[in-house]
Amino acid sequence: MAITVVGSVAYDTVETPAGRYERQLAGAATYFSLAASFFTDVRVIAVVGEDFGPEQEAVFAARNIDISGIERAPGKSFFWEGSYLENLNEAKTHNTELNVFATFNPKIPDSYRDSEFLFLANIDPVLQRRVREQMPDVKLVAGDTMNYWIKDHRAALLEVLKGLDILLINDTETKMLADNSNIVQAARAVLALGPKSMVVKHGEYGATLFHGGTRAEHSTFKAPALPLEEVVDPTGAGDSFAGGFFGYLASQKEQTPAAYRRAMFYGSVMGSYACERFGTERLQQLSREEIDARFNQFRELTHLD
Amino acid sequence: MAITVVGSVAYDTVETPAGRYERQLAGAATYFSLAASFFTDVRVIAVVGEDFGPEQEAVFAARNIDISGIERAPGKSFFWEGSYLENLNEAKTHNTELNVFATFNPKIPDSYRDSEFLFLANIDPVLQRRVREQMPDVKLVAGDTMNYWIKDHRAALLEVLKGLDILLINDTETKMLADNSNIVQAARAVLALGPKSMVVKHGEYGATLFHGGTRAEHSTFKAPALPLEEVVDPTGAGDSFAGGFFGYLASQKEQTPAAYRRAMFYGSVMGSYACERFGTERLQQLSREEIDARFNQFRELTHLD
Numbered sequence: 001m002a003i004t005v006v007g008s009v010a011y012d013t014v015e016t017p018a019g020r021y022e023r024q025l026a027g028a029a030t031y032f033s034l035a036a037s038f039f040t041d042v043r044v045i046a047v048v049g050e051d052f053g054p055e056q057e058a059v060f061a062a063r064n065i066d067i068s069g070i071e072r073a074p075g076k077s078f079f080w081e082g083s084y085l086e087n088l089n090e091a092k093t094h095n096t097e098l099n100v101f102a103t104f105n106p107k108i109p110d111s112y113r114d115s116e117f118l119f120l121a122n123i124d125p126v127l128q129r130r131v132r133e134q135m136p137d138v139k140l141v142a143g144d145t146m147n148y149w150i151k152d153h154r155a156a157l158l159e160v161l162k163g164l165d166i167l168l169i170n171d172t173e174t175k176m177l178a179d180n181s182n183i184v185q186a187a188r189a190v191l192a193l194g195p196k197s198m199v200v201k202h203g204e205y206g207a208t209l210f211h212g213g214t215r216a217e218h219s220t221f222k223a224p225a226l227p228l229e230e231v232v233d234p235t236g237a238g239d240s241f242a243g244g245f246f247g248y249l250a251s252q253k254e255q256t257p258a259a260y261r262r263a264m265f266y267g268s269v270m271g272s273y274a275c276e277r278f279g280t281e282r283l284q285q286l287s288r289e290e291i292d293a294r295f296n297q298f299r300e301l302t303h304l305d
Numbered sequence: 306m307a308i309t310v311v312g313s314v315a316y317d318t319v320e321t322p323a324g325r326y327e328r329q330l331a332g333a334a335t336y337f338s339l340a341a342s343f344f345t346d347v348r349v350i351a352v353v354g355e356d357f358g359p360e361q362e363a364v365f366a367a368r369n370i371d372i373s374g375i376e377r378a379p380g381k382s383f384f385w386e387g388s389y390l391e392n393l394n395e396a397k398t399h400n401t402e403l404n405v406f407a408t409f410n411p412k413i414p415d416s417y418r419d420s421e422f423l424f425l426a427n428i429d430p431v432l433q434r435r436v437r438e439q440m441p442d443v444k445l446v447a448g449d450t451m452n453y454w455i456k457d458h459r460a461a462l463l464e465v466l467k468g469l470d471i472l473l474i475n476d477t478e479t480k481m482l483a484d485n486s487n488i489v490q491a492a493r494a495v496l497a498l499g500p501k502s503m504v505v506k507h508g509e510y511g512a513t514l515f516h517g518g519t520r521a522e523h524s525t526f527k528a529p530a531l532p533l534e535e536v537v538d539p540t541g542a543g544d545s546f547a548g549g550f551f552g553y554l555a556s557q558k559e560q561t562p563a564a565y566r567r568a569m570f571y572g573s574v575m576g577s578y579a580c581e582r583f584g585t586e587r588l589q590q591l592s593r594e595e596i597d598a599r600f601n602q603f604r605e606l607t608h609l610d
Binding site for chain 1 (some may be wrong): 605
């Protein structure tokens with residue numbers, strides 16, 4: 001069952017202890033859709049500039065990702081420059097240029113309208129809500145956000161949270177959103193804002209799935225991260241986690257508690273692969289066999305018997 | 306099968322966001338032996354001052370812990386004062402008084418000599434080695450250490466590591482000991498220094514078991530930590546983890562790879578209980594039924610099916 005994702009398709013310049021790359025295809029919707037494409041059909045809504053050409057289109061085409069909803073606008077695509085030289089767990093931002101994203105008004109192609117799953121990647125919550133309202137009949141909506149929107153666009157973000165089935169954010173964002181430094185209390189407070197479930201991502205320590213509302217009887221679940229010998233580039237790991245997680249859920253006929261657990265593992269698998277090479281390189285070259293092999297490795301890593 | 310443990314039996318004054326207590330019975334050997342006592346016989350080697358009396362003896366007696374190897378010396382017991390006001394994951398030390406520990410020379414009672422398991426809790430590596438040499442025939446030796454010994458007593462510590470089957474330390478200590486910020490590379494480097502296996506403790510994120518040497522074919526294993534609604538006092542959580550881990554291993558006829566995995570869970574169980582109340586309070590009131598109930602909760606928290 002198809003996922004529509006709205007988010008950034010962008011260019012990144014990134015420096016890590018392993019090296020540096022300039023203006024490579026990136027953005028939350030790119031990482032998400034590449035990761036999710038191994039599980040289900042993916043359709044992207046974004047805006048790009050004149051610097052987005054056949055080379056970039058080919059990356060999506062190779063994974064059968066529908067980009068008919070990517071709008072072309074005069075000017076340059078969204079650009080981000082950052083580094084992870086002191087801390088692989090936290091990016092230092094050197095430059096952000098919104099470019100064509102500054103005036104983006106997302107439109108849903110008719111061919112996307114039968115998508116049963118919607119992912120609102122990390123963008124302005126006003127845009128997230130606009131997309132959500134144009135797709136009232138989806139079966140399941142998940143979303144991401146970041147510290148900037150939590151701090152300075154809280155009212156708009158709270159509106160988005162009300163309409164979410166699943167929120168995926170990291171420890172720091174969870175604590176900031178709830179203004180509570182205990183992660184269990186913070187997660188419960190965030191669930192009270194609307195999301196029926198939430199995934200708190202702990203970077204190199206994996207992720208925890210919490211349930212609220214009518215799902216509160218389902219138990220909390222922890223997925224580990226794979227201990228990695230070398231993290232080449234953590235950029236996009238969280239978006240890749242979300243793609244693996246939501247892509248797997250969308251591939252299942254029923255989203256049972258057991259399916260959520262397996263989705264957590266697939267999220268961790270995709271996040272771990274994303275870190276192994278620069279940018280989207282590893283996701284572009286991945287196979288479903290490799291994904292399932294690592295899924296089994298995660299089981300071995302955590303199961304008693 | 307009995308464990309002999311050498312380490313501090315001490316008094317702590319501690320302040321946490323949940324409150325404060327003054328000069329309560331504490332110390333690594335106390336937490337370790339209380340936790341391990343739920344699984345096997347425990348015998349303690351330590352030194353205490355004249356401030357150690359019937360009230361403290363009763364804490365050990367209630368758990369059938371043998372303290373005939375606790376030496377009484379003129380003066381005061383080891384004392385530590387610390388707080389966790391800004392960060393529950395890291396203690397801030399306000400005062401350390403070695404007192405009777407300054408001239409401690411550990412002696413092994415004859416009645417301890419048939420112990421098959423030896424735990425060298427966090428004390429001066431010179432003392433750890435002295436105990437190790439007096440018990441050459443034990444079946445399995447595990448140990449702990451801390452940043453102070455790693456930084457300023459490295460040569461003595463390296464001698465201890467050569468004789469260890471299992472080293473249990475935290476992330477920061479692992480990275481410091483290996484001078485490597487990647488935890489997988491750091492763990493491998495530490496294993497090359499002697500320990501056949503090592504447990505890297507991640508605080509609220511659980512712990513990872515790595516194997517080296519002839520055990521290297523056994524797979525890495527991750528135990529989660531329980532998401533805790535309230536951490537009342539993290540003091541002794543690491544020592545309690547070690548007590549649960551090593552106590553369970555010692556209770557098993559054979560220390561198979563599967564037994565190591567279950568031991569990791571029991572370590573996490575004891576660490577999580579230790580944090581729930583001040584000092585050793587929760588460990589003193591615990592039952593084996595509660596321990597096994599939480600063990601099953603950990604399984605539920607991490608297992609797919």
